[in-house]
Structure formats: structure tokens, C-alpha cells
Amino acid sequence: MTEAIELTDQDWRIRLFIYQFFVDNERPPSIQETAGQFSLSENSALEAYRRLNQRHQIFLAPETGQILMAHPLSALPTLYRVAVNGRNLWANCAWDSLGIPAMLDADVEIEARHPLSDEVIHYAVKNRELVGPPHRVHFALPARRWYDDLVHT
Amino acid sequence: MLLFRSEEEIRQWCGQAGENYGEVLALAKVWDLAQLWYRPRMAPAYRGRTTQEAEQIFSQVGLVSSFWKF
Numbered sequence: 367m368t369e370a371i372e373l374t375d376q377d378w379r380i381r382l383f384i385y386q387f388f389v390d391n392e393r394p395p396s397i398q399e400t401a402g403q404f405s406l407s408e409n410s411a412l413e414a415y416r417r418l419n420q421r422h423q424i425f426l427a428p429e430t431g432q433i434l435m436a437h438p439l440s441a442l443p444t445l446y447r448v449a450v451n452g453r454n455l456w457a458n459c460a461w462d463s464l465g466i467p468a469m470l471d472a473d474v475e476i477e478a479r480h481p482l483s484d485e486v487i488h489y490a491v492k493n494r495e496l497v498g499p500p501h502r503v504h505f506a507l508p509a510r511r512w513y514d515d516l517v518h519t
Numbered sequence: 520m521l522l523f524r525s526e527e528e529i530r531q532w533c534g535q536a537g538e539n540y541g542e543v544l545a546l547a548k549v550w551d552l553a554q555l556w557y558r559p560r561m562a563p564a565y566r567g568r569t570t571q572e573a574e575q576i577f578s579q580v581g582l583v584s585s586f587w588k589f
Contacts, residue, residue: 460522465557
């Protein structure tokens with residue numbers, strides 16, 4: 367939602383490639399894989415990653431430039447595992463666990479871990495309907511602070 | 520954004536983790552929000568959204584307080 371950094375058409379194509387690769391392979395593409403896909407140098411691919419990161423389209427590990435998140439997808443295991451079309455994807459949070467079926471317009475089974483007890487909680491989306499318990503989702507921070515520290519958010 | 524069974528559990532979590540209480544939404548409402556927020560995310564024409572567009576999505580599911588402003 368930041369609008370200061372101008373993205374090129376290729377940046378947006380790279381972004382879409384990242385998402386499609388992430389869904390298909392259960393992990394984000396490396397810089398080398400993205401560079402190869404677009405016949406770019408690794409440095410140019412990394413620069414595109416950084417522009418996308420500045421526009422909050424993806425989120426990178428600052429030190430390595432590897433993709434940590436492309437919302438709603440997480441590169442690292444979380445409390446929210448989403449089974450969809452024979453694949454297992456990690457969602458960043460409870461909201462994002464429902465973002466995956468919304469984004470893919472697909473049925474999913476979700477296995478969440480309770481933050482206090484580690485108990486497993488199951489819910490699902492079938493035919494665009496939520497099937498699950500009447501649970502609650504906690505939003506600790508107001509929207510204006512979501513990008514202060516995304517791992518915390 | 521974490522999932523709990525009840526608001527009582529959320530208060531317990533906030534006490535243990537030192538978190539703000541913030542706001543609490545029913546999972547069904549979060550599904551409504553997720554559909555508006557994420558459905559276009561992999562459309563080839565998607566070009567992000569402005570803060571105004573984001574706040575408009577919140578308002579479509581009744582989230583209009585200052586908590587939901589960027």
C-alpha cells in the first residue's frame with residue numbers, strides 16, 4: 367500500500383511468478399530461480415525483489431534477500447497449515463489461513479495450532495463456505511502499525 | 520492475527536504475551552474480509568491497492584473505527 371516506489375511491468379510479472387511458484391512448489395522461488403525464469407542477472411532479480419518488498423508486495427529477509435512472505439503465504443512453518451489441491455501451504459496468520467482459499471478460489475482444509483495450548487483446531491472452506499467452529503481472531507495492532515514489524519503482526 | 524476459542528482466552532493471551540487487546544473478530548467475519556482482501560491477489564491485472572482502497576474493504580465488512588485506518 368505504499369505508493370512511493372514505482373514498479374515496472376516486469377516487476378509485476380515477477381510478483382505473479384513468485385506467487386504461482388510459491389503455490390505450485392510449497393515454497394517461494396530463490397533469486398536464482400527467478401533470475402533464470404526472466405533471463406535476468408541475479409543482481410537484477412534481487413533489485414526487483416527489493417522494489418516489491420518496498421511496495422509491501424513481498425517481504426524479504428533483510429540479510430539474504432530470500433522471500434519470507436508473499437501474503438497470505440509464509441515461507442516458514444507457522445501455526446496455520448492449509449491443505450489445498452494436494453499441497454500444503456503455510457499461512458502467516460489466522461486471517462491469511464482464509465486468504466489462501468480466497469486467493470485460489472479453492473476448497474481447503476486448515477489445521478491451526480492454539481497459541482495457548484498447542485491444541486489442533488480444524489476448519490475448512492468448501493464451495494466458498496466456511497466450515498468450522500465459532501472461534502475468534504485477535505487483531506492486536508491497529509492497521510496503521512501492521513507494517514512496523516510484520517513478523518510480530 | 521491468532522485464533523482463539525473465546526474472548527476470555529484472548530485476554531489470557533494478552534496478559535501472558537504482553538499484547539494489546541486490540542480488536543476481536545468472529546472467524547466467519549474474517550472469512551468475509553479474506554474474500555474481499557485476497558481474492559484478486561493472483562489476478563494478472565492486480566497492481567496493489569491504496570490505503571483508501573484498503574479502508575474501503577474494511578468498511579464493506581463493517582470495520583470503520585480508527586483501528587482499521589492506515
